[in-house]
Amino acid sequence: MLRRGNIRQAVKVGATLLLLVLLWEAVCRLLNVAPFLLPAPSAIAQRFAEKPMLFWVHGWFTLYETFAGFIIAVAVGLVAAAAIVVIPSIRDVLMPILLIAQLVPKVAIAPILLVWFGYGVAPKIVIAFLVAFFPIVVNTANGLAAVERELLDLGRSLEASRWQTFWKFRMPSALPELFSGMKIAITLAVIGAIIGEFVGGDKGLGYLIIIANQELDTPLAFAALTVISVGGILLYVAIEGLERLVIPWAQPIQPAQAST
Amino acid sequence: MTSSKPSISVVDLRKTYATRDGSIVSLDGVSFDIRPYEFVSVLGPSGSGKTTVLKIIAGLEAKTSGAVQVDGKDVVGPQRKIGIVFQVPALMRWRTALENVLLPSEVLGIDKAGARERGLDTLRLVGLAEFANKYPNELSGGMQQRVSIARALAHDPSILLLDEPFSALDMMTRNQLNLELLRIWSERKKTSMLITHSIPEAVFLSDRVVVLGPRPAKVLEIVEVGLPRPRTPEMRVSKEFVDIVDRIGRRIGLEYA
Numbered sequence: 076m077l078r079r080g081n082i083r084q085a086v087k088v089g090a091t092l093l094l095l096v097l098l099w100e101a102v103c104r105l106l107n108v109a110p111f112l113l114p115a116p117s118a119i120a121q122r123f124a125e126k127p128m129l130f131w132v133h134g135w136f137t138l139y140e141t142f143a144g145f146i147i148a149v150a151v152g153l154v155a156a157a158a159i160v161v162i163p164s165i166r167d168v169l170m171p172i173l174l175i176a177q178l179v180p181k182v183a184i185a186p187i188l189l190v191w192f193g194y195g196v197a198p199k200i201v202i203a204f205l206v207a208f209f210p211i212v213v214n215t216a217n218g219l220a221a222v223e224r225e226l227l228d229l230g231r232s233l234e235a236s237r238w239q240t241f242w243k244f245r246m247p248s249a250l251p252e253l254f255s256g257m258k259i260a261i262t263l264a265v266i267g268a269i270i271g272e273f274v275g276g277d278k279g280l281g282y283l284i285i286i287a288n289q290e291l292d293t294p295l296a297f298a299a300l301t302v303i304s305v306g307g308i309l310l311y312v313a314i315e316g317l318e319r320l321v322i323p324w325a326q327p328i329q330p331a332q333a334s335t
Numbered sequence: 336m337t338s339s340k341p342s343i344s345v346v347d348l349r350k351t352y353a354t355r356d357g358s359i360v361s362l363d364g365v366s367f368d369i370r371p372y373e374f375v376s377v378l379g380p381s382g383s384g385k386t387t388v389l390k391i392i393a394g395l396e397a398k399t400s401g402a403v404q405v406d407g408k409d410v411v412g413p414q415r416k417i418g419i420v421f422q423v424p425a426l427m428r429w430r431t432a433l434e435n436v437l438l439p440s441e442v443l444g445i446d447k448a449g450a451r452e453r454g455l456d457t458l459r460l461v462g463l464a465e466f467a468n469k470y471p472n473e474l475s476g477g478m479q480q481r482v483s484i485a486r487a488l489a490h491d492p493s494i495l496l497l498d499e500p501f502s503a504l505d506m507m508t509r510n511q512l513n514l515e516l517l518r519i520w521s522e523r524k525k526t527s528m529l530i531t532h533s534i535p536e537a538v539f540l541s542d543r544v545v546v547l548g549p550r551p552a553k554v555l556e557i558v559e560v561g562l563p564r565p566r567t568p569e570m571r572v573s574k575e576f577v578d579i580v581d582r583i584g585r586r587i588g589l590e591y592a
Contacts (some may be wrong), residue, residue: 226425233438233439234413
């Protein structure tokens with residue numbers, strides 16, 4: 076839905092970005108900055124326009140890795156969160172493992188993952204998954220645990236089964252937190268995929284940046300960065316749209332104008 | 336004496352909580368009973384353990400000792416003949432008013448076909464028929480609490496337990512809902528127990544008021560409210576009403592002196 080507030084917000088965001096780009100362009104031209112140090116936006120755009128297919132092909136790979144890693148992260152994260160909340164004794168077993176998996180620097184283990192999973196798309200998906208799943212677990216577990224006490228009492232008074240308690244009482248109330256987790260996770264998944272491509276492989280926007288750096292083709296690197304940023308924003312916005320669609324009740328609405 | 340057996344009977348009920356610094360006695364021998372279709376309030380100051388009494392009757396909490404019976408049977412756990420209204424509406428945000436009202440029937444798995452009709456009927460009873468498809472965040476606090484009353488009634492329990500249902504509402508809304516509750520109670524005769532810390536509310540609504548003292552709770556007095564039914568707002572300023580309120584107030588006041 077396009078409301079007036081939304082349009083005003085879009086105009087504000089657009090104007091700010093445009094201003095920044097113009098400023099950047101002006102600085103590069105006025106100070107005569109060498110393109111291999113900092114290319115002007117026009118130079119980046121030109122580089123992009125020369126070979127749009129190049130970005131398209133590599134972009135698809137990165138998108139595929141990002142999305143696959145993200146989906147696996149959501150699935151694994153949901154199951155882990157459910158296990159932690161429903162079976163409290165699992166928490167002490169699972170949490171240390173999850174924390175270690177989160178704390179290990181992904182850049183450091185990327186070469187090992189390459190050895191394990193080969194040169195192709197698999198290690199990138201694994202890294203995207205590894206960086207993305209933690210916020211999903213933590214947020215969803217919080218949401219599942221934060222059901223109103225009275226609502227749980229109601230469930231008990233109706234002798235709801237464990238299954239009913241989970242699906243009817245806990246899961247829906249955790250959806251807003253799941254979506255917050257997913258919004259963080261999707262942006263992290265992009266970074267994970269790029270890290271994977273940095274370490275090895277011959278496809279993807281991360282690979283393109285590596286090549287560009289080796290050849291001091293900074294405009295190419297910036298063009299790839301721009302595609303990554305725009306793609307990441309679109310993914311984030313897509314999750315937000317999905318959120319509005321799936322949980323319209325979680326959006327703030329003015330209470331009905333009526334007497335009690 | 337009526338010959339009918341009590342719906343709810345509480346005899347020498349005790350509840351002790353174990354804490355790090357030893358045990359705390361919450362209920363110290365509470366006894367009262369509620370006859371079928373009677374409206375009884377359990378009145379006590381904050382922290383007096385009133386809600387604990389309700390939870391034990393509802394089968395949601397264990398007693399330490401004493402006897403609690405519903406319809407002549409010892410309470411061993413929750414039962415579907417009891418409907419509960421909580422202090423907060425506790426509605427599911429993701430369900431419309433009607434869907435919230437339908438929840439108990441759904442969980443209990445009773446009469447899927449007739450449930451919807453009954454749910455709408457109950458919403459009509461609480462005056463929210465036209466809000467059936469609204470979500471909780473579109474309803475005012477008073478309306479939300481009405482939905483939760485409808486939810487407690489929808490699967491037609493014979494007993495209604497109300498745990499300070501109006502304490503979070505402003506005075507005007509509260510008085511309004513007191514009247515509504517009386518109307519609902521007269522239309523759907525239920526054995527009702529209301530937990531409250533408001534003396535006027537307890538007197539206005541009840542046949543009898545069980546007055547609890549401060550922690551550890553004991554029954555100070557069980558007051559028979561002689562006011563005729565149906566109760567009207569004008570009664571709130573009648574001499575009889577004011578006298579009973581005043582007497583209960585003094586009785587509780589003595590305990591703190």
